[in-house]
Amino acid sequence: MADRPRYDYTEGDTAGGRDREATTGTPRWVKVFGIIALVVVLLFVILALTKGPGGRGHGPDLHGLDGGTRPASVSADLTASGVPSVATSANGGHG
Amino acid sequence: MIMAPRVRKLVLTAHVASSVGWLGAVVAFLGLAVVGVTNQDAQTVRGAYLVMEPAAWLVLVPLAFASLLTGLIQSLGTTWGLFRHYWVVFKLLLNLMATIVLLTYMETFAVMAEVAADPSADLGMVRNASPGLHASLALLVLVVAVVLAVYKPRGMTRYGRRKQRVRALTM
Numbered sequence: 001m002a003d004r005p006r007y008d009y010t011e012g013d014t015a016g017g018r019d020r021e022a023t024t025g026t027p028r029w030v031k032v033f034g035i036i037a038l039v040v041v042l043l044f045v046i047l048a049l050t051k052g053p054g055g056r057g058h059g060p061d062l063h064g065l066d067g068g069t070r071p072a073s074v075s076a077d078l079t080a081s082g083v084p085s086v087a088t089s090a091n092g093g094h095g
Numbered sequence: 096m097i098m099a100p101r102v103r104k105l106v107l108t109a110h111v112a113s114s115v116g117w118l119g120a121v122v123a124f125l126g127l128a129v130v131g132v133t134n135q136d137a138q139t140v141r142g143a144y145l146v147m148e149p150a151a152w153l154v155l156v157p158l159a160f161a162s163l164l165t166g167l168i169q170s171l172g173t174t175w176g177l178f179r180h181y182w183v184v185f186k187l188l189l190n191l192m193a194t195i196v197l198l199t200y201m202e203t204f205a206v207m208a209e210v211a212a213d214p215s216a217d218l219g220m221v222r223n224a225s226p227g228l229h230a231s232l233a234l235l236v237l238v239v240a241v242v243l244a245v246y247k248p249r250g251m252t253r254y255g256r257r258k259q260r261v262r263a264l265t266m
Contacts, residue, residue: 026250029248029250030181
């Protein structure tokens with residue numbers, strides 16, 4: 001026989017206050033999630049720092065799309081405006 | 096303020112639709128990313144990277160904000176609260192993190208589209224594994240959020256326990 005569902009969708013969405021939280025302290029799953037979150041955040045920080053002071057957060061620099069890998073026309077356009085535009089090629093645009 | 100049951104159902108429907116829609120859109124992006132990295136046709140590869148940026152602005156970003164907004168309303172408008180249960184807090188953090196990364200990644204989409212649109216850029220320069228990696232990680236984050244929403248694992252925050260005690264005393 002199937003167990004009664006631990007959580008009834010209709011009930012659960014209104015019954016946050018139902019007294020099923022008798023346990024005190026932090027559950028194990030929260031600790032595990034917390035550790036994983038901490039590791040992920042640390043990885044991001046390390047990635048950002050290793051990109052040096054010129055690194056721009058989670059932008060193109062972090063994804064191998066720095067000036068060195070862009071076509072010259074795109075890099076020049078980015079340098080001039082700071083914001084990439086669609087028509088950037090040296091021959092005046094794209095077909 | 097606790098929402099009336101009819102309003103709550105409406106917001107819940109909007110939250111589930113936008114969140115699952117976001118997840119589906121990420122799967123579609125993963126498909127595009129695979130096309131971009133593996134397809135042999137130059138036009139198709141360039142097209143994949145060109146379509147990512149507008150598609151992200153039109154689909155991913157609105158769905159991310161819809162999911163975040165409806166989630167906030169849903170939690171604040173019910174007795175679940177926003178900071179009372181660990182699973183709600185984690186879902187909020189996951190949603191916020193995914194939205195922030197998406198917004199900062201939009202610049203990358205723009206640059207990839209630019210490179211793809213540049214006829215002087217060779218195909219090796221156009222191809223980029225980054226969208227596939229990001230779509231995979233986004234998929235993982237959103238699946239975890241769905242699992243949290245469905246299973247609602249036990250665990251009240253200190254704030255939640257305090258609220259619960261206060262409520263028990265006043266009842």
